[in-house]
Structures are given as structure tokens and as C-alpha cells.
């Protein structure tokens with residue numbers, strides 16, 4: 001990570017911490033459980049996902065969300081996501097704009113545009129920053145900590161709290177089959193924004209650990225964003241040309257081989273791919289699955 005990226009990441013981290021100091025005593029904060037059918041078609045929020053998942057999106061929503069998906073919708077993560085954005089946007093020196101703005105990216109020869117929604121921009125100190133907020137568990141959060149002496153020294157020496165830190169988003173995500181899609185998604189949002197003539201200074205992930213309430217800020221500044229976007233587009237194009245969901249390998253095979261539960265248990269299409277029986281193991285629901293195809 002360049003030193004200017006690192007400085008910016010710490011500045012964003014400071015702004016987040018300050019936001020929680022200066023937040024208004026009351027604020028309207030609506031919370032709703034959105035269990036409406038998923039829209040038919042590809043979405044940039046799924047850029048980089050495996051072809052079976054994308055092909056299911058083209059076929060449309062399952063009639064009923066899976067049990068796990070419904071419960072995931074109740075998770076504090078999605079509530080914390082919106083709350084963080086509202087609180088940071090309430091900072092007196094921060095302007096929050098374009099929250100949930102629709103961005104479109106052309107992905108096919110026949111003028112096919114895939115839409116997505118950005119989390120928004122924050123502006124402070126004459127900088128305009130595209131943000132993407134992710135709520136993660138402690139396991140994922142700790143995985144992102146590079147655990148090198150410099151980072152830990154920086155983290156411990158911050159005035160706010162040990163445990164908050166900054167990271168290079170590309171380094172942190174690129175070798176992980178699950179988190180790599182974070183990179184594909186943000187790269188596609190950037191490409192769509194550029195097609196619309198948007199201008200901004202930097203792109204940052206804001207990670208919130210829902211188990212400890214710590215934050216980490218990661219700057220997304222890859223040398224090869226074009227290649228990332230091209231790969232994601234090619235995957236979408238292939239699925240548009242051959243939209244048979246079961247014609248592709250299962251996502252878990254593509255991702256990690258022998259352990260299907262992690263990827264599929266939150267997937268709304270899980271009933272389309274597997275015959276399921278749910279059991280409880282170590283206090284959490286698990287699926288015993290039989291592959292349909």
C-alpha cells in the first residue's frame with residue numbers, strides 16, 4: 001500500500017470514529033426486513049460470483065427464500081451497514097452523497113447493461129471517496145489483519161482504539177475465493193461510474209466487525225482494474241449466452257471443493273441446486289445436501 005493510500009485510510013478511520021462521537025442524540029433510522037422476491041437478471045453486486053449463481057439470477061427468483069436466507073436477512077449485519085452510513089453521513093465535516101445510486105455497466109455486445117447500487121460517496125478535506133461498507137464476523141475480520149509489526153504498531157498507536165486498522169484491499173482479498181468477489185464488484189462499480197463520467201479521488205472498503213465493533217479501512221487501488229472488470233464481464237457474457245444454471249459446476253466446487261455449506265447456505269438458490277435436510281451442529285444450522293445436478 002502506498003504511503004498516501006495508508007494516510008487516507010487512517011484519515012477515513014478517524015472520520016468514522018469521530019462520527020460516533022458527534023452523532024446526533026436522535027436520528028430517524030428505519031429498519032425493514034426486505035424479503036421481497038429478488039429481481040430477475042444480473043446485478044453488479046454479484047459480479048465475480050460463480051457462473052451457476054449468475055445463471056440462476058437470469059432465470060429469476062426462487063419463489064420462496066431459503067430458511068437460511070431469511071434468517072440472514074434478520075442479521076444485525078445488514079442493519080449495521082445502513083446505520084454506519086447514516087452516522088458517518090451525520091458528521092458535520094462529511095458530505096454523504098449518492099447512497100444506493102444505481103450504476104450500470106455495459107457487459108454485452110447487444111447493449112446489455114447490468115445495474116448495481118453503490119453504497120455512496122463521502123466527501124471531506126476536498127476528497128471524494130467511493131465507499132463500500134462490509135459487515136463481517138470476527139473470523140473474517142482477523143483474517144484481514146496482515147499481522148505484520150508495522151500494522152500492529154500503527155493499530156496500537158492510534159488514538160481511538162487498538163483493534164482498528166487499515167489494509168490494502170487488493171492484497172487482503174485477492175487470494176480468497178469468497179472475498180475476491182468484493183474486488184470484482186467494486187471494480188465493476190468503478191467501471192460503470194467512469195462510463196457515466198463520474199469523478200472521484202479514491203475507493204475504500206469500510207469493514208465493520210459485528211462481533212467486536214472494530215473497524216478496518218481498506219483502500220482499493222489495483223494496478224490492473226481493467227483486467228478485473230474484463231474477467232467479470234466475460235463471466236457474465238458467457239452466462240448470458242448460455243443461461244442454464246445447472247449446466248455449470250456448483251459454486252462450491254469452483255470455490256473450495258469438498259465443503260459446500262459455507263457458500264451455499266446463504267444462497268437464495270440453494271433449493272434449486274440441492275435437496276436439503278437441515279440439522280444442527282455446534283449450535284448452528286447445517287445442511288446435509290444431495291446435489292440435484
Ligand code: SF4
Pocket residue numbers: 050052053056249250251252263264267268269270271273274
Ligand atoms: S446453491 Fe450453492 S451451487 Fe447453487 S447457486 Fe447457490 S452457491 Fe452456487
